[in-house]
Amino acid sequence: MAGDEWVDALVPKIMEGMTACWACPVGLNTERGINLAGQKAVHQVVEDLVSVLFPGCHGYEPMPEHNLKEGMEDKLRRIAAELKDQVKQALQYQCTVEHDKDCSKCRDCQTKAEACVSGLFKALPAVQATLQEDIVAAYEGDPAAKSTMEVVMSYPGVYAIMVQRIAHVLYNAQVPLIPRIMSEYAHSRTGIDIHPGAQIGPGFFIDHGTGVVIGETCVIGKRVKLYQGVTLGALSFEKDAQGRLVKGTKRHPNVEDHVVIYAGATILGGETTIGAHSEIGGNVWLIHSVPPHSRVYNQQPRPLIRQAQGRDRSVNDYGDDLGQGI
């Protein structure tokens, strides 16, 4: 790059502007000597954890049967070491920057980080068992699914719930930052945005999935099935006396066992409960509770049809069967 005078002249000036900006701390990942793991390092831990749960499925190399156990033990050790560091740094960041304490010398974050990772590891077999139920639910719930292996290797809804179930364990252990980076990694890959705080029962299946949003305080029962574009969201946000949003309240719906929610439906509010065995039709907008065994659907749509050469026909000419298809 020698001789690139225009670059030599350019860089120092820009640096001045940029470093001046560092005075304002928003989003500077080196403040007070704390270097949080980058996004991609957290993504790598997610991929490694998934590869332990489903060996050989999501990575590049197959994992040969004869040294599967050794390979997994090695991987678990590497994950433990790496994730512990990431969690420790996240805890130190929270302690130092958010709570404004000097946490650099205490061993507290270290101890907590080990406890968090141990907790996750101990939960892994149960997470794996629950995911098996999710996979079976997907296979049984989609006529296009040819085998459970196809479900594991190509269903975005299954990938999203894999990552969420892992992130949820860390969220419950009050790990900052890491669980959200994990769930956002799944969102980025699948278009499915499930907050790590959401509580979701086994046998959960999201088909297609792009555009699904599941909020932090959702509680979802067993064998629930969603389609693309479903929102389980907040109805409105509580504000405090200063007009700031109140954080941490119950804002998102409850969905009981065996509910099916079709594409594009929107269900909002922390006091909204969808009773067990209900079906919510496509594009329905619902902001209050419905009892078990309800079928909720929009009124008959009446799209107008105009044909060429001036002939207009009302939709009734095509019969009266324009339901919501649930």
Add this chain to the structure above:
Amino acid sequence: MAGDEWVDALVPKIMEGMTACWACPVGLNTERGINLAGQKAVHQVVEDLVSVLFPGCHGYEPMPEHNLKEGMEDKLRRIAAELKDQVKQALQYQCTVEHDKDCSKCRDCQTKAEACVSGLFKALPAVQATLQEDIVAAYEGDPAAKSTMEVVMSYPGVYAIMVQRIAHVLYNAQVPLIPRIMSEYAHSRTGIDIHPGAQIGPGFFIDHGTGVVIGETCVIGKRVKLYQGVTLGALSFEKDAQGRLVKGTKRHPNVEDHVVIYAGATILGGETTIGAHSEIGGNVWLIHSVPPHSRVYNQQPRPLIRQAQGRDRSVNDYGDDLGQGI
């Protein structure tokens, strides 16, 4: 990692729980010695095939003109070898695990795999020619498109149909697993979920595309144009006497030549046909056929407008031009 006692204590216990889970076969990619190619290996084949169809466009390195032909021949050879292995393993998996036979020693899967890859390669020039029509359709169909090269290098709808046209050839050859992993790779990158089974004519253009779902048994004609969030889906699922979903039936719509479907429209059902030259308006919900040259749009929406200081105005104050914009 020596001295990490907490890890040494942790790992063996977790392994017990995990390997116990392997007794249940769902999603274990090492069963009976078959090691399917991992997801990422299939993704690599997709990228290599795309780089042969559009040299230098989607990868990192440019592909210099002077050794373009040699470079492509090399790449085709590598793809052939790699994809043949992947297809062979997928066929063996299907034969061994799904059909419960001993397929490890027969040459049948090997022979079939070669035939599948040969078939795909022979189809590549025709696929490329069809994609050229798709690219032209995108350029002509979007006022924001500045050049066909911009379309190739930055239009997600074009990428999604590239991958689908490749995967569709393998789907027709009854290759298990691989075509769905390929199409899901495109879904992950684009938010556009086109099943490899869908039959799609030339000059196909999806603009923006996030949230589009096109089902397995769709049949789409020539010069069709879709916008983001369009679903061409199933209306309901047939069940057998045991209450299980029937797989393999015609479940998704037909869309004839020169149809335009605007953002967020939902068209459902295997008996639904959208006649040629029709326009389907944004957010329309349609579950029955319409004849050629139809214009289908929602009835005038009547959103309410409330202004500050108690003044309420009906939407009519703003005129009566609130159509669906098709």
Add this chain to the structure above:
Amino acid sequence: MAGDEWVDALVPKIMEGMTACWACPVGLNTERGINLAGQKAVHQVVEDLVSVLFPGCHGYEPMPEHNLKEGMEDKLRRIAAELKDQVKQALQYQCTVEHDKDCSKCRDCQTKAEACVSGLFKALPAVQATLQEDIVAAYEGDPAAKSTMEVVMSYPGVYAIMVQRIAHVLYNAQVPLIPRIMSEYAHSRTGIDIHPGAQIGPGFFIDHGTGVVIGETCVIGKRVKLYQGVTLGALSFEKDAQGRLVKGTKRHPNVEDHVVIYAGATILGGETTIGAHSEIGGNVWLIHSVPPHSRVYNQQPRPLIRQAQGRDRSVNDYGDDLGQGI
């Protein structure tokens, strides 16, 4: 690969078909000796620029405080050299292929490319400052956000606007191809499709974001907030005397300061202006202007509810509070 006779027989034939197709120039990135940078090379520049704006946040390695300044200077130099080459090639492509001139020997593209990159670099501190406002808006606008660092590291809307603000500078400098490849990279990762041409004020926040589309000629004010699935699009396309779409006209809406647009709303047309401090409800379809301080929402939805055992209840049994939740 020696001995793979089936491959040896296969490849030359395919090559014939493929190279024949090269006669038609659509999408061939080697024409007349110009080798545009591949997609992935442009993506790398985006990641490098983001890593300069938010050191250590989005990559793999942390960026230690002690050599932060040096590391950034190095990175800026590398970006400058690489991006200059990419821009130069894009200009040469435009000049040679689109305008059909011989631009290979003139220094014009070189000089312009340096000016474009200098312009972007000089704009970086201002871009960074604006992004800080975006981050604060996200933190203040979402009850689930625990810290500004969480926002930087896991909010897709923030990532999308980062990339758009960079691409917008290059778009304004009339760089072909590169800005759209950049914004499509963000679209691919986030499901948020913001055209580099859109003019967007500071304090912009998109929550969740999947399915958002913001067109080329949108003008958006300060402190605007959008949710997932919002379209700011074109109502219809002008055609010329030959029936071809007219490119470059104002086609997309204006959104004034402090507007909130809820999930799934569609706002269309170049003459549509949403007045300051307005709220647009979920799923609203709007194709005309509304004055400042408007609240626009759909009429009360009346989904029907059918319960088990023949009991039907109208929605009114559940009260009359079925608003649009804005």
